[in-house]
């Protein structure tokens with residue numbers, strides 16, 4: 001964009017450090033702010049959400065500060081997925097939750113409200129009134145075909161660029 005400064009790597013690093021210093025979740029992880037910690041290992045921590053969607057709503061986050069999911073290294077993301085599986089079992093056992101909804105918001109348009117990447121693990125109870133209905137209007141077969149083809153084409157381009 002015109003007039004926007006080009007940031008050096010050094011400047012970007014400095015801004016990330018500043019963001020970490022001001023991050024409430026980093027402070028909870030370091031024990032500087034109290035949080036209701038339910039689980040913790042070397043890589044991640046799960047705390048109770050203070051504004052839970054339902055009883056037992058957990059926030060699972062990497063201990064290292066990453067703003068969004070695409071920035072999280074593969075091995076850490078894999079670890080978080082495995083832990084989220086055990087935590088959802090825990091919620092079912094502990095609170096007799098019927099099921100569990102998990103979601104991650106990546107970016108403001110997706111509803112992300114904090115700058116530290118996290119997975120929401122939300123126990124579901126019958127009649128809890130939460131609405132995660134994301135269904136839109138049906139597409140025709142040719143419309144779906146067109147979308148699938150454009151995605152596959154892009155995927156091929158991207159994997160050629162990254163050499164994966």
Ligand SMILES: [Zn+2]
Pocket residue numbers: 020023024025026027064065066115116
């Ligand atoms: Zn943080």
